[in-house]
Amino acid sequence: MSPSLQRNVVSDHAGIDYQDLLAYLHRELRPRNYLEIGTRHGGTLALSGCRSIAIDPHFQFTDPAIFSSRPVTLLYQLTSDEFFASHDARALFGEPIQLAFLDGMHRCEFLLRDFYNTEAASAPNSVIAIHDCLPVEIPMTSREEHGIVPVEPHRAGWWTGDVWRTALLLKRERPDLDILALDAHPTGLIIVTNLDPGSTRLKDNYNACVRTMLSYDLSEMTIAEYFAEMQVQNTSCLDSSEKLTARYWL
Ligand SMILES: C[S@@+](CC[C@H](N)C(=O)[O-])C[C@H]1O[C@@H](n2cnc3c(N)ncnc32)[C@H](O)[C@@H]1O
Numbered sequence: 001m002s003p004s005l006q007r008n009v010v011s012d013h014a015g016i017d018y019q020d021l022l023a024y025l026h027r028e029l030r031p032r033n034y035l036e037i038g039t040r041h042g043g044t045l046a047l048s049g050c051r052s053i054a055i056d057p058h059f060q061f062t063d064p065a066i067f068s069s070r071p072v073t074l075l076y077q078l079t080s081d082e083f084f085a086s087h088d089a090r091a092l093f094g095e096p097i098q099l100a101f102l103d104g105m106h107r108c109e110f111l112l113r114d115f116y117n118t119e120a121a122s123a124p125n126s127v128i129a130i131h132d133c134l135p136v137e138i139p140m141t142s143r144e145e146h147g148i149v150p151v152e153p154h155r156a157g158w159w160t161g162d163v164w165r166t167a168l169l170l171k172r173e174r175p176d177l178d179i180l181a182l183d184a185h186p187t188g189l190i191i192v193t194n195l196d197p198g199s200t201r202l203k204d205n206y207n208a209c210v211r212t213m214l215s216y217d218l219s220e221m222t223i224a225e226y227f228a229e230m231q232v233q234n235t236s237c238l239d240s241s242e243k244l245t246a247r248y249w250l
Pocket residue numbers: 037038039040041042043044045055056057058059078079080081103104105110
């Protein structure tokens with residue numbers, strides 16, 4: 001293994017599984033609505049018991065039971081950009097998005113657009129959870145999903161892409177956001193609130209933001225330093241309903 005790859009391998013995250021954490025958010029926050037970008041088989045959509053919008057250009061549902069837990073599920077077999085160009089989630093729900101989960105295309109510029117489009121349709125106290133922003137080794141951060149050879153063989157298939165860059169951009173350029181980076185297994189969950197639906201800063205400066213993100217080099221900064229800057233915490237920091245609802249209130 002090359003020295004730079006060796007320096008850039010950290011242990012598996014010690015926190016609970018991201019789906020268990022999402023289920024906990026649904027259970028404790030009891031959102032009235034939920035928007036999800038990136039659904040595939042519906043494993044995370046199944047966790048929602050409220051009116052939901054799911055967006056994915058290629059749904060791969062195999063189990064009809066994932067629709068049984070909620071009264072309304074709106075399915076948009078579109079890219080998220082196509083969805084936001086022609087639909088208004090607020091109008092569909094009749095109110096701002098309350099809880100969102102972003103898990104679509106794993107490239108930083110796609111997540112940046114998903115974030116600001118979701119924020120614009122949210123309320124300040126809405127909660128946006130973002131998957132895969134805490135990679136544990138470099139190969140999984142490739143912008144291409146295929147052909148990845150993991151350093152640790154048990155991590156085969158853990159493709160995060162480079163959405164870590166978007167998380168770092170939000171941390172650096174949007175200090176007004178409340179960002180909690182959690183060591184959810186396997187590749188982290190970032191929870192963002194204190195949103196500013198009226199903010200056009202990221203959208204207006206989109207090209208500059210993309211240039212900035214692409215200038216971030218994880219091999220150079222090291223994963224450990226990136227985690228330190230993101231102030232990654234163990235998922236147990238939200239392990240009681242009091243701790244959770246003190247920070248997040250819908
Ligand atoms: C990792 S999977 C989602 C898994 C699901 N959230 C879960 O945890 O069970 C990512 C999904 O993003 C979808 N996707 C890819 N490009 C997208 C885009 N531009 N907009 C929305 N979804 C996209 C893919 O089709 C794929 O189903």
